[in-house]
């Protein structure tokens with residue numbers, strides 16, 4: 001049976017646990033596969049890693065792979081931000097491509113800080129039009145479709161973090177779905193794996209994972225590949241929301257998910273996964 005998380009943060013970026021504490025928690029929660037994905041370089045030191053820190057991170061993960069090899073499969077990954085592409089992807093077993101910022105003339109802002117910041121962003125730079133904010137985000141996300149180093153697309157609709165009450169936009173807005181579907185087409189055609197991400201559930205912002213259910217259904221209908229990740233920043237929450245997400249994944253019709261092995265990604269029957 002398989003239990004996997006490939007989206008794990010630690011003290012090397014903005015997580016609160018050491019790599020080893022994460023591994024101990026994973027073993028205790030019966031994970032079979034754990035991938036580390038510290039944030040790659042960003043200008044914020046508390047968030048991303050500079051080159052030195054990235055080197056120490058890679059060394060330590062590689063050591064721990066060996067130390068724990070009889071108990072769990074450990075992989076070395078990185079969460080690369082769309083604005084800050086990393087220099088040497090070859091040292092990583094896999095790469096998550098994510099978008100955390102919107103950037104325009106004279107500004108660059110994190111998009112998932114708070115509801116108030118989202119409101120300000122949309123009013124200051126997008127003429128109070130939430131749809132044009134979404135379009136800007138998706139246009140950038142689409143760029144990663146053709147980036148060879150990117151295996152997984154992280155939190156596809158992160159800008160919906162503070163929109164569970166749909167106060168910014170309805171999840172079934174037709175114009176919105178059209179742009180989301182176009183973006184998904186692009187990613188699926190280029191064989192990118194779309195992550196089902198429960199990170200905002202652990203943090204209490206959402207009761208459902210990214211991407212929204214409409215989008216999960218679309219991915220399934222268009223033979224897109226998915227995997228389940230917890231975007232974990234706290235060892236206690238390594239499998240937080242997995243039961244909720246698995247229910248939605250099954251209801252969206254998926255029969256399989258992707259697993260990382262020493263030979264690369266493999267597609268496995270959904271019944272092989274334990275939660």
Ligand SMILES: [Zn+2]
Pocket residue numbers: 079098100154155
């Ligand atoms: Zn992220």
Ligand SMILES: [Zn+2]
Pocket residue numbers: 007009079231
């Ligand atoms: Zn993350």
